[in-house]
Amino acid sequence: MRYRKPRETGSALPLSGACRGMIITPPGHVLLRDPVNNMQSIDYKSCWNARATSTAQALMAVDGSRDERTAQLTGAYSASQLRAALQLQAGDRVFELGCGAARIGRELAPEVGLWHGLDIAENMLAAARDRLRDQANTALDALTRSRLDPLADASMDKGYCIAVFIHMDKEDMVLYLRDVARVLRPGGLFYFDAWNLAHPVGWRRFDFEVNQAAQQPPGQRKDVARNQFCTPQEVELYVRAAGLEPVLTLTDSPWVQAVARKPDGSSDAALRAALGAAAAQIQYPALWTSLFDCILDAEFRGEPPHSALAALRHCALDDPLARMFRAWIHGAWTQRAADWGAPPDELEQGVNA
Template sequence: MAESFRFRQIIKRVVRGAYWLWTRRLEADAIQMPRSDYKRTWQHLSESESDAKMFVASTTDEQTFERSAAYTRGLLERFVGLHASDVVLEIGCGVGRIAPEVAPLVKTWIGTDISANMLGHAKRRLATLPNVRLVELADVGLAEIPDASVDVVYCTVVFMHLYEWDRYKYVTEAHRVLKPGGRLYCDNIDITSTLGWTMFSDAASYPPKERPSYLPMLSSADELRVFGTKAGFSTVMIEQFDDAWVALVARKV
């Protein structure tokens, strides 16, 4: 119980910090671009590895980085399972924060990201892991990944940066690239949680004309359930946990 509480505090601090950095940095730089220009945005935010790490987890401290990655690995083991024979794909892998926890447990770990800078940092960080493959995405989706080639797809702390349509695109693409029996995990901050409502209320406090373009966008259980069902998954479950998160956990026929 104490360990669970400690990780809840870590992840809440990480998300709150990322939220603050995201809004302050974009205001300070006066970036004017549409939310959907993900590649340009994340290229800008990851010019240095230290900047990239701050925007991934609001810290450059390796121990904090490792603890947050271990927290995510635990969620994956709990909700979708990780097996030695699995090919596992992460949507939005950033600098490769989670790979050191997951790659040693599986056959192949594939990290995908829309930012070449992020993948450059990840390549250096993960150089000692022999079963890692990094793939730059040209646009929203997983066009670079073959059909029915992956056992597990997961996406964590990414949906908050995406429009709902693009979240759904990644869910449908996950269904396409998963093998029969493949498993999916996607999370976001839950708007019905204490943390989620605080973040939503903070964003709502901005006058509309002064509201930064890239404030985090939250999810609800109903939204993620509909995405999983409409994408064609045979088993769709919703998990809400740590008074912060909502996750889609799904399986393909």
Template sequence: MDFESYSSFWNQQASTDEGALAAVDGSASEEIVRLTGGWTADQVRLALALDGRQRVLELGCGVGRIGRELAGDCRSWVGTDISANMLEVARERLADLDNVSFQPLHRTSLDMFESASFDRVYTVAVLCHMDKEDLFLYLQELRRLLNEDGIAYLETWNLAHPMGWKRWQFEVNNWKRSDQSQRKNVARNQFCTPDEFELYVREAGFQVVRSWADSPWIQVIAVPAGAGSQVAAQQERIDPVSQRIAYSRQWGELFGQLLDVIYGLRAPGDLLAALDQMPAHEEVALYRAYLVALWRQGQAHWGALPPEVEAEVSG
């Protein structure tokens, strides 16, 4: 694996369709990518108040996991990515949508787009895969592309949440075991505290409207600095739907339990049994489907899926 440049890393990840799906949400399953994409798209749609009239740009769209579910609520949707291979898969997955287009990136710049040419911009699970200099440069570019009435939705890993910290420890231990004469993987997961992330957002020229940090992710809704009354109006709009945008505490807990399985601290069957005991809830259903997809991929390591679960997913 070539860890030296963002594009070579992500192109290798996306050298097969299955690899590309695995790289965006870990599932390697079209069905689960549709499911998690639908979940994230619901958050983004509300955060950005999409009603079909907006020109929307996603930074780091991957296979179009979110864009596929969101394009119907946009006038136009543009997916950008550093990986040409990811965009190939996205093009295939979104081939039936006529208001989408794709733009490969070659460096930390969006200079192929004119200033103020978008009404909405967003990025999910991308700023956490780069050095802070690149994160900040992209925030500045997103600000430049946004028109004065525009809204941005921005997200990264939250170091200050216990599950964010736990996830970062994985990176620390990985580095401890690595050949340290080599450069670190440029695309490794990187983390911010909420204060730090908001500082970058503000210094890039935004005003933060709302932010949430009660989960392993920091989620920020921002508008151009100086947008004045727009901030109060946006806050009023967002407050009633806040719980549908922000990841819940339960989401963070479920994520932590899934990490235990991924780190080998807990058997997948044990978590599956625990999920089956929990009160029925959308988040539990999503994590259950996700766990089953991961287990299905990892049967060589974790053992076979219970036959009734295999029958459930294959039938």
């Protein structure tokens, strides 16, 4: 495989501030960045604030959504996974650790009692506030360290953290998990994800980072918000060390997806059975992995994702996963129109179908 530094020309990069250089992102998750341009930030807060100086930039930074329509499609996809993973009920008090621009919160808040978003970056919270302005049962708070200080002990029924632990050091992930155990009520549930080092496509994504690191000047610190990776075994170890119990761990994609429960002394057999039955709604399907792999391939070559387009032609127009990928690819393609030409009509048609 040939590795080449991704091209910046025509990309929708948040080039201002210290964390410039995001190149291309897939639905739901920041993908590739150029670490050579990412070395100046020394803390999570300034790094993510610099990426979110407007709502549009914040959406771009959270998952590569170039417009509100794409953000709503990707948010709805993540929300549908969470509905099953957290067995959400109408009265639930739910928090999101690293809520970003409320990409997911906007979709979930109408279905729960309270949605409370927390983030290290005040600029992300400003974008979230903007997008949640019509939703009364929401709260937003800024974090200052790897703890959930604004939340009281045992005050929340459910919580989740998507595409956030992948951007922090393992020590901080464990500190946050410990505090998740503090703020959940006994029997409460928490869902989170991590890049899966033990999956071939997860490893391929990690290998990209390794090759980028090889290009770094000697002695330079690595990006504080770079992508980090875990094995499934490691994820379960962190969950247990934090005082939670793993009740579902899905590993058949580039993601480790985990549901953890705060023990309450009762049996979790019924919950495990329910989550087992809902696993297909929670996990990233083979099509997600295959489209992601196609996009990685295209990104490594600096070319349009033709093989992803070919795969999408076999999908039903109203398939939510396909629609989300079409919207995302359309945005990325439009941004690079100077290099790639106009996006094919089939993308726009597929999104609007």
